Amino acid sequence: MFSDGEYFMTMDCQMYDNRIPAWAQAWTSPEFVKKRVEVGMTYCAWSKNNKNSNHISCCFKFNTKEDMENHESNVKKIIGEKKHIWDTMGDLSSLEKNRWKMLKECMIDKDMLGVLNQTDDVFWFAKHKVDDKKKWVDAAVGATQMGAWDNVRWWGLMENVDDTDEVACCIRIPRKNLEDVLKSCWEGVGGWRSMMAIDVNTINLRFYDVQYETMYNKIDMMPNDVWEQLCKRTGHHVVANIDSTDNVSTLKRMHGLWAEGKVEELMNDFADDTTLVHHGDSRIPFLNSFKGKEGMQEWIKLYAEEVEHVTPPVMSDYASGDNVVFHQYSARVKVVKTGNEVDLISLNKVTFNEAGKVVDMVFTGNTNDVLKAYGDSV
DSSP states (O other): OEEOOOEEEEEEEEEOTTOHHHHHHHHTSHHHHHHHHHHTEEEEEEEEETTEEEEEEEEEEESSHHHHHHHHHHHHHHHHHTHHHHTTTEEEEEEEEEEEEEEEEEEOOOOHHHHTTTSOEEEEEEEEEESOHHHHHHHHHHHHHTTTTTTSSEEEEEEESSOTTOEEEEEEEEGGGHHHHHHHHHHTGGGHHHHHOEEEEEEEEEEEEEEEEEESSOOTTSOHHHHHHHHHHHOTTSOOBSSOSHHHHHHHHHHHHHHTTOHHHHGGGEEEEEEEEEOSOTTSTTSSEEEHHHHHHHHHHHHHHHEEESSOOEEEEEEEETTEEEEEEEEEEEETTTOOEEEEEEEEEEEEOTTSOEEEEEEEEOHHHHHHHHGGGO
C-alpha cells in the first residue's frame, strides 16, 4: 500500500530525570487532543531514544502542509504561554524540530487495529543525503515489491521541507524482527550508494522505542469501518469540551469548598475508594500516595501544615473529556519549616465515576523547586 504527498513533523527534546510521566500526562490532556483534532492531524506518536531514555522524540503526520503549519503555530503558542510549566519538564533549549514531505511511504502491515498502540515496536530514523532522490525512492519500492521489507510494518522516505538536500528514512520494526532487519541492512551497506544513491557517510541514525501513538483524523487510504473502530478505542472523535461539563462544574465547586475550609462537605464529592497521587520527593509529606476519604483528609491536613499561601491559589485551564477533567493550579507559597517562598505550579488530572464522584486524582508539577525551598529541613 504505497502513498505520497503527506507531511511529517518531528520534535526531539531532552527531558529532566523523572519528568517524562508528567509530560506524558500533559501530552494526552483533552486540551491538546482537541487542538490536534481541529488542526487536521492524522497520526502522532512519541518514543524514547534507545540509548538515552530521557531523550524523547515526537512525530506528527498531516494530510497537507497547511495543517502542519497550523499545528506548528499551536505548538509555539502553547510553549510561549506556558513556558514556566514546560521548563520544569525538559530542556527547551535542546528542542529540535524538523518538517518533512513524504516522497513515498508503504504500509506493509495493514492490521491497523492490531498495531496501533498495541505493539512493542522500534522506529529506525536515519537522516542523510542521497545523490538521486528518484533512484532512492524507486529502489525502496522495488525492494518492497520483491518482499525484502516483509519483516517491517511501515516505512517512509521524506524530504526536509526547509533543507531539500537532506532526506530521512523512517522504518517501523517489530522488536522481534529488529536483529534480522539490522543484519540484512548492514550486510548490504556496501551497495547502498550504487543501488539506492545513499551517501552512507552522511547517515545520522537513531533508534526509538515506541511509547504511545494514536490517530486523530482519518487518512484517505483507511477503510471507514477501521476508522470507526479506532474512534471507539481512542475517543478522539468526541472533541474535548472546555468549561462545559457537569464534572467541571463539580470540580470548581469542590475547589471553592477547599478554599473555604469546608472539608467535611468536600468529602461528599469523593468516592469511598478514591485515590490521590501527588508526584514528587516523598520526603515532603504531602508528596505521596493517599487512599480513601481519610487519605484525602490527610493530604489536606499535611498540605496546610507544610505550606502557607502567600497569594490565593488560582485554578485555571479546565478541560474535560468523558469522565476526566484537567486543570492547572498555581500559587505563591511559603514553606513553614524554612520560611522560603516558591511558586507552586501543578497540572492536575481528576477522574470521576458514573455517579459524579471523584475516584482518582493525580498531581504533577515543579516539585524540584519545592524541594529546594525546603533546603536542609528534609
